[in-house]
Amino acid sequence: MNEDDFEIGSCSHSELIALLESDDIQPGSSAGYQTCKTVYLYHPLGGKMVDRPIKMAMNEPRTIHVAQSFGLEQRLRDAFEREWKALGANQHIANAARIARIYGVSAAAMLVDNQEPSQSLDYRTLYKHNISFNILDPLNTAGSIVLNQDPNAQDFQKVDGIRVAGKPYHKSRCVVVQNEDPIYLAYNAAAFGFSGRSVYQRALFPLKSFIQTMRTDDMVSVKGGLLVTKIKGPSSVVNNMMQKLSGIKRMMLKRGKTGEVLQIGDSDTIESIDLSNLKDPLDSARNHILENIAAAADMPAIILNSETFAQGFGEGTEDARSVAVYIDNIREWLDPLYAFFIRVCQYRAWSIEFFQALRADFPDLKNTYSVYFASWINNFEYRWPSSLKEPESEKVKVDETRFKAIIGMGQVLLAQFTDDPENRAALIEWMCENANANEHLFPQRLELDWDELLNNPPKQPTQDPPDGGLSL
Numbered sequence: 001m002n003e004d005d006f007e008i009g010s011c012s013h014s015e016l017i018a019l020l021e022s023d024d025i026q027p028g029s030s031a032g033y034q035t036c037k038t039v040y041l042y043h044p045l046g047g048k049m050v051d052r053p054i055k056m057a058m059n060e061p062r063t064i065h066v067a068q069s070f071g072l073e074q075r076l077r078d079a080f081e082r083e084w085k086a087l088g089a090n091q092h093i094a095n096a097a098r099i100a101r102i103y104g105v106s107a108a109a110m111l112v113d114n115q116e117p118s119q120s121l122d123y124r125t126l127y128k129h130n131i132s133f134n135i136l137d138p139l140n141t142a143g144s145i146v147l148n149q150d151p152n153a154q155d156f157q158k159v160d161g162i163r164v165a166g167k168p169y170h171k172s173r174c175v176v177v178q179n180e181d182p183i184y185l186a187y188n189a190a191a192f193g194f195s196g197r198s199v200y201q202r203a204l205f206p207l208k209s210f211i212q213t214m215r216t217d218d219m220v221s222v223k224g225g226l227l228v229t230k231i232k233g234p235s236s237v238v239n240n241m242m243q244k245l246s247g248i249k250r251m252m253l254k255r256g257k258t259g260e261v262l263q264i265g266d267s268d269t270i271e272s273i274d275l276s277n278l279k280d281p282l283d284s285a286r287n288h289i290l291e292n293i294a295a296a297a298d299m300p301a302i303i304l305n306s307e308t309f310a311q312g313f314g315e316g317t318e319d320a321r322s323v324a325v326y327i328d329n330i331r332e333w334l335d336p337l338y339a340f341f342i343r344v345c346q347y348r349a350w351s352i353e354f355f356q357a358l359r360a361d362f363p364d365l366k367n368t369y370s371v372y373f374a375s376w377i378n379n380f381e382y383r384w385p386s387s388l389k390e391p392e393s394e395k396v397k398v399d400e401t402r403f404k405a406i407i408g409m410g411q412v413l414l415a416q417f418t419d420d421p422e423n424r425a426a427l428i429e430w431m432c433e434n435a436n437a438n439e440h441l442f443p444q445r446l447e448l449d450w451d452e453l454l455n456n457p458p459k460q461p462t463q464d465p466p467d468g469g470l471s472l
Helices: 011-020 033-042 046-057 073-087 089-103 123-128 204-223 240-255 276-297 306-312 318-349 352-361 369-378 392-417 421-436 450-455
Strands: 063-066 105-112 131-136 162-164 167-169 174-178 227-230 269-272 380-383
Touching (some): 033 089, 046 089, 046 318, 063 073, 073 089, 073 318, 089 105, 089 174, 089 318, 105 162, 105 318, 123 318, 174 318, 204 276, 318 380, 352 369, 369 380
Antiparallel strands (some): 063 380, 105 131, 105 174, 162 167, 227 269
16 A cells, blocks of 8 residues: 555545635635535534534433422323433434534424325324434525515515425424524525524634644644754865764754763754744734634634633633523524424323323323323423532532521411411412422422312311310
């Protein structure tokens, strides 16, 4: 195998260099579909700008809560999480968000066996069928997410289904996510429509400048080991022997290493090349370029600069708050994708067959499946963990203080509601709901039957007879 067997300077190398060395890229240049793909695949910051915020937002799973489920919550939660994992929902959401940030728009389409995608989906029978999901980029959906620019139309800048390779998908079978909202008559070349924008759109020029800092780093690393020698030159009469002697000195200097001794003449000096003047301007230029890229992508610069991130992201710092706000915004942006997969997962996990199994274990379930299913959906809650991380000891202290406040209020008010069962039941319900929120103190939720509590108030305590005898 020789050098010709390798593609030296292959397409992956020449694409990025041809792109970022082009004089056509100036501030305000448009980022097309191929440009966005090349930057994501080959630029050192291309993947980081797109993937890092998504990974940080989805780093920890959301917790599931189904209120008013009367002891069934754990079964409901387990069934939901099993189905969520079986669908690979987290991976599909991350892929859809990734493509949306690269090009400005993406779509997640659901395929159901033996069903036409153009027809409205019956979610009630979804658990009977095999389903799969395709994550589509703008080239797959070109022409269907152009968005109507007629301000008098009902679908003005709204997505009403998609079309993939000429095949339409009903809006109940797909969800479209855009990076930033569409601007009226602002055409996005990367998404082939008047839709959202790529995260690279405003950052294309500083991304080009960043490559120059990499070349400077490469030059410094190559020249950093260069030695400069000052050897007394020969006299005006230079003979062959003197030239060989100078060559031997240079060869010995080149071959010398740690642990050896090198003898030089009194007037000879050896020193390394001085690159100290490059440090400050190079670091300043590199940091400014990273800040420009972060500002163009509307993200904290600390996320792009790994060294600063490692040193500065601490509890209570301004950088931590800035990153937390940014991550919360990313999570809010992901909500439509989560809502789509949550609906699919609920109908498949909490099917009629699941309800029949529950009824066999809990004979007290008297109402119909539709009544219970509607209640589970209406009381379903999916919570993100806090973006600002606190030590576990601090979290326990906060929950303990809250719990003491709940107990204190109960001690004050419950005595006043002895003859008022309705308000008494409402107060106990409020106390239980707030106690259930203290997950660091009580991992398992307390579920009470509020109707039974309302209809069966405690009996009034009887007073002891004056003579100290037992009351009957």
